[in-house]
Amino acid sequence: MNIIVTENYDEMSRVAADEIAACVAENPACVLGLATGSTPIGLYECLASDCADGKISFKDVTTFNLDEYVGLDGDHDQSYRYFMNAQLFDHVDIDKERTFVPSGTTDDIDAFCADYEEAIIEAGGIDVQLLGLGHNGHIGFNEPCDVFPRITHKVDLTESTIEANSRLFASKDEVPRQAVTMGVGTIMAARKVVVVASGADKAAIVKRAFFGPVAPEVPASILQFHPNVVVVIDEAAASELD
Numbered sequence: 533m534n535i536i537v538t539e540n541y542d543e544m545s546r547v548a549a550d551e552i553a554a555c556v557a558e559n560p561a562c563v564l565g566l567a568t569g570s571t572p573i574g575l576y577e578c579l580a581s582d583c584a585d586g587k588i589s590f591k592d593v594t595t596f597n598l599d600e601y602v603g604l605d606g607d608h609d610q611s612y613r614y615f616m617n618a619q620l621f622d623h624v625d626i627d628k629e630r631t632f633v634p635s636g637t638t639d640d641i642d643a644f645c646a647d648y649e650e651a652i653i654e655a656g657g658i659d660v661q662l663l664g665l666g667h668n669g670h671i672g673f674n675e676p677c678d679v680f681p682r683i684t685h686k687v688d689l690t691e692s693t694i695e696a697n698s699r700l701f702a703s704k705d706e707v708p709r710q711a712v713t714m715g716v717g718t719i720m721a722a723r724k725v726v727v728v729a730s731g732a733d734k735a736a737i738v739k740r741a742f743f744g745p746v747a748p749e750v751p752a753s754i755l756q757f758h759p760n761v762v763v764v765i766d767e768a769a770a771s772e773l774d
């Protein structure tokens with residue numbers, strides 16, 4: 533595990549964007565696993581500006597997002613499809629037909645999850661998976677639990693995640709109680725993983741996830757067993773590390 537500590541959020545965004553851009557430069561038809569949350573917003577801005585400057589092109593790239601709320605369609609401004617369009621896809625030369633975000637509104641969620649998993653495999657697997665980190669150690673929406681969930685599945689969100697994400701909704705009652713997420717196994721199958729975390733409020737979980745015991749109570753801790761992980765964190769998020 534390679535841990536890079538940056539001075540601040542902007543440098544974290546640039547360094548992490550460079551990891552993704554390097555993958556696209558090496559293989560213009562690569563498969564990217566993408567994440568939502570506040571943390572990657574700066575990184576997406578960097579990628580959009582690289583694309584505008586002609587430094588990289590997404591025209592042959594395929595993307596799979598980690599997760600989506602159950603019950604929100606892509607037009608809802610808190611859906612992750614909406615987020616991805618607004619933060620990245622609308623600003624780069626990607627073919628939106630090749631951008632996949634789990635559906636939160638399908639009738640048969642279990643069948644959808646199996647198909648999503650299959651689509652990732654058919655695309656050749658994920659070359660680089662980007663991850664944020666929940667305050668409780670969740671990755672995607674894989675919440676702390678007794679076992680590491682293997683594949684894409686429907687999940688009940690924990691009270692702490694509902695609380696944390698309520699800042700983006702008009703009220704806590706509007707936060708969906710369930711989500712569809714790639715499994716921990718799906719994430720671990722990516723050839724490379726880039727984790728971003730920023731701010732003092734992430735310092736405790738950064739320490740637990742990457743220096744504590746590997747256990748499903750802290751889903752991100754499994755990344756300690758992945759052979760190719762880069763963790764990019766700013767000084768505030770690294771403040772509890774020795």
Ligand code: GLP
Nearest residue numbers: 568569570571664665666672673
């Ligand atoms: C959400 C997403 C995660 C993300 C997490 C942290 O719950 N499902 O993928 O990593 O939030 O978000 P933030 O970066 O806003 O702290």
